[in-house]
Every structure is written in C-alpha cells, then in structure tokens.
Amino acid sequence: MTDTNGYCTTTESVLPPCRICGEKASGFHYGVNTCEACKGFFRRSLMRKEEYKCPGMSNCEICPGKRNSCAFCRFKKCLAMGMSKEAIKTGRYTLEKRTKDIQEVKRLQQAEACPSPENWDHIQEIEYLICVIIKAHKIYGQDIMFDKEEINKRQTEYYEQYKLKESVFGSLPTISKEEFDSFYHSTGIDLDNRLHLMELYAKSMEESIRRFVNFAKTIPSFTNLTLSDQSSLIKASRFEFWFLGSYRLMNPVLKVATGYNGACYHIEELSRIWDRDFLEAVFSFSACLQKLNLEDDEIGLIRAIIIMSVDRCTLDEPKKVEDIQWKLVNCLDYHLNQKDSTNKKRLAKIFDRLMSLRSLTEWNLKLIHSMKVEWAVFRQNPLLYEILTV
Missing domain, CATH: 1.10.565.10 (Retinoid X Receptor)
Incomplete structure (x- = not known):
C-alpha cells in the first residue's frame, strides 16, 4: 500500500522514492534505491554502444512524469547518484541501509508540503x-x-x-x-x-x-x-x-x-x-x-x-x-x-x-x-x- 505521494507504507518494503526520477522505488539496484524503470534503463545504458545526446543544454530535469524526457541527463543522474556496475558486488540491502531508509521515509511522510526547489539550472x-x-x-x-x-x-x-x-x-x-x-x-x-x-x-x-x-x-x-x-x-x-x-x-x-x-x-x-x-x-x-x-x-x-x-x-x-x-x-x-x-x-x-x-x-x-x-x-x-x- 502507498500513500498519495507514492511512498511505501507497508512494513514489508519501506523505501524512499527512486533517487533518479522520484517515483516509487522497488529496491536497492546497482548501489542505489531506484524504481524498476530506472534500474532497467541503467542496465540497458551499460550495454549501449552509442552515446546518448541531450537535445537541450545537458541540464534536463529528471523527475516524476519526466524520467523519459532525456536519456542523456537521466544516465548522467544515475552516475551522479552512485549507480555503477561495480556496486552490484557491494550493493546488498543491509540492516543498516534498511534502517536509514526507514528513517528517511518517516521524515518524508512527516514533512509538510513545500514548494518545489527553485530552478538552479539556468545557465x-x-x-x-x-x-x-x-x-x-x-x-x-x-x-x-x-x-x-x-x-x-x-x-x-x-x-x-x-x-x-x-x-x-x-x-x-x-x-x-x-x-x-x-x-x-x-x-x-x-x-x-x-x-x-x-x-x-x-x-x-x-x-x-x-x-x-x-x-x-x-x-x-x-x-x-x-x-x-x-x-x-x-x-x-x-x-x-x-x-x-x-x-x-x-x-x-x-x-x-x-x-x-x-x-x-x-x-x-x-x-x-x-x-x-x-x-x-x-x-x-x-x-x-x-x-x-x-x-x-x-x-x-x-x-x-x-x-x-x-x-x-x-x-x-x-x-x-x-x-x-x-x-x-x-x-x-x-x-x-x-x-x-x-x-x-x-x-x-x-x-x-x-x-x-x-x-x-x-x-x-x-x-x-x-x-x-x-x-x-x-x-x-x-x-x-x-x-x-x-
């Protein structure tokens, strides 16, 4: 069960939102909490031979509802948030990691609604x-x-x-x-x-x-x-x-x-x-x-x-x-x-x-x-x- 913001409320799977797109995360993938879509995207990107290209200025916003807007910026954010092929080896979901995730979810659920962060992407x-x-x-x-x-x-x-x-x-x-x-x-x-x-x-x-x-x-x-x-x-x-x-x-x-x-x-x-x-x-x-x-x-x-x-x-x-x-x-x-x-x-x-x-x-x-x-x-x-x- 999830609340209106997409945060998991069950005791079986308590995860903060996907670090990449902000939607509901499904697990700890490639060293980072992500949704299935971003996990699959990162896996495909690792196998991809051609480089992505950004249609804009390489600073596209990757957020809920917009994760498919730019593959270049999405992949860049995956790397920035810590996703890597090597992280598979050490990316096990430990008790310490689970505890931190639970604490973060509680903070997110208790926080009052606030306006979106100001747009810092202006050149x-x-x-x-x-x-x-x-x-x-x-x-x-x-x-x-x-x-x-x-x-x-x-x-x-x-x-x-x-x-x-x-x-x-x-x-x-x-x-x-x-x-x-x-x-x-x-x-x-x-x-x-x-x-x-x-x-x-x-x-x-x-x-x-x-x-x-x-x-x-x-x-x-x-x-x-x-x-x-x-x-x-x-x-x-x-x-x-x-x-x-x-x-x-x-x-x-x-x-x-x-x-x-x-x-x-x-x-x-x-x-x-x-x-x-x-x-x-x-x-x-x-x-x-x-x-x-x-x-x-x-x-x-x-x-x-x-x-x-x-x-x-x-x-x-x-x-x-x-x-x-x-x-x-x-x-x-x-x-x-x-x-x-x-x-x-x-x-x-x-x-x-x-x-x-x-x-x-x-x-x-x-x-x-x-x-x-x-x-x-x-x-x-x-x-x-x-x-x-x-």
Whole structure:
C-alpha cells in the first residue's frame, strides 16, 4: 500500500522514492534505491554502444512524469547518484541501509508540503556556481606547491638516496606497534622515527582540515544546512577530499609519496604508521586516477560534489543536500563540455573512479578508528579528534 505521494507504507518494503526520477522505488539496484524503470534503463545504458545526446543544454530535469524526457541527463543522474556496475558486488540491502531508509521515509511522510526547489539550472547560475567553486578551491584547496616536473625530480632523488642507504645498511624489517611501544616505554627512544613521523602527519592533517572546512563553507547553500548536517558531511567526505588533493603526489612506480611541504617518504617508512596493504591500495588507485589527467578546476568541482554526497551519513535534510549536489554535478558536466564538447565519456569515467574510491574510504575509516585509540597525538588535538569521529 502507498500513500498519495507514492511512498511505501507497508512494513514489508519501506523505501524512499527512486533517487533518479522520484517515483516509487522497488529496491536497492546497482548501489542505489531506484524504481524498476530506472534500474532497467541503467542496465540497458551499460550495454549501449552509442552515446546518448541531450537535445537541450545537458541540464534536463529528471523527475516524476519526466524520467523519459532525456536519456542523456537521466544516465548522467544515475552516475551522479552512485549507480555503477561495480556496486552490484557491494550493493546488498543491509540492516543498516534498511534502517536509514526507514528513517528517511518517516521524515518524508512527516514533512509538510513545500514548494518545489527553485530552478538552479539556468545557465548564468551554473556559470556563477562554477566561478565560486573554482575561486574557493584556488584559495583553500591547493594542496600541491610544486609542478609535476619538480615533484618527479624530488621523488626520484629521494628514491635513489633511500635505495643507497638500504644497500649500505641493509633493509630493516618494520617492527610491530606492540614491539615499538614496549621498546619506547622502557627506553624512551623513538626507534624508527615513527613518533616523529606521526607528529608531522597530525600537524599537516590539522592544517588540511582547516582549509577543507573553509572550502566546504564556500559551497553555495552549504551554510544554510543544519549544523548537524554540515558536520556529518564534512566528516564523511574527509578522506576522499584529501585523496583528491594528494593522489598526484603519489609515485606508484617508485612507491614514494610527497607531502604538501615537499618532503618525500618511501612506502616502507609510511608503513610504520599505516597498514602496508592499505598503502599499496592507495598507490594503486592513485595510478588509476592519474590516468584521467584531471585539472585543478575539475578537481575543485569534484571535491565539492564529494562533500555533498547524501548516501554516506544520516542527515536531517537529505533532499536539500541532494539538490545541491545535483546542481554541482550539472556544473561539472557543463564545465567539461565547455572545455571539450566531444568527450562525452569523461564525466562517466570520473564518477566511475569516485565509486571505486568508496572502498578505500571504508578501509581508511577502520584504520583511523584504531589509530585514534593507539596514538596519543590524536587525543591531544581536539580538532583532529573531532573530525575523525564518525
């Protein structure tokens, strides 16, 4: 049974409306709650060889009664909302997901009728939003202080020095956290420099978080959200925001990473404080993302979209957040078309990479939870500790 708005009212199937068209959802398909029509459309789109074309300006409204108006914009929204072929593997309808859906349906049923969101798709407004985001990113989001050639030069020199030192003194096996703690407590000696490395990491992270929060506040309408939603969105997007600023500082071949200050570290050094398998995955995915050759303005828009992801945390006003994100997606699409109108697959490739990044995010959350307990430097920094508490 459904009410007049099409929201399910039975206890057997409690789902929010389809994320794509707004009509009644039938289940969790390709990683997103959708109706049967949008599920079938996305499946056919994945098998389609020809690219869709928009008869308008690539910003058609996809809503109840209008889902068939433009296949191009409908497919674009499917990708923006998180649908992907890979999501089939992890798209099981868990108890946690069901609970979130029930809470959202209750909010929708209890909310008073309100007028439709204002139309943000006007071309002048899109250009204004793009300008705001790119300008803010230049101020708060510039994580790389050196050009690509300088970074490669520093990494190559450091790698050669590291290998030379290793050939002279031999490679020392990484000792466990338990062994390090035991030795440190009995001698007070930072045996392999990991405490110093962690302190440098925490200091760098604190500065990055301040710039991250300032950037988020410049996203139009972000500060109009409840403080709870602002906090939740920032915490949930922290790792992916950092990664989008750091992946170009990773050298997957040499396994050397460069910090924002230009200092370089080999993966063996980083594994003193981070899980080795996680680091291998970070370098591997960095190589994958580097192939897109994203420019700074594109990264700024992508980071804004990441911050406004509605499906990673419980929100007071998920619809408002989703509306903001959809407009940002339109901004990115418009910006990409302005730069190269012939490359229609670039947006899809970007969102495909972002969906793949989710697995690293979940991994990072588990590691950070342990590190907060094990490393005193986190507890000594209230801002850092709070932002890492999800």
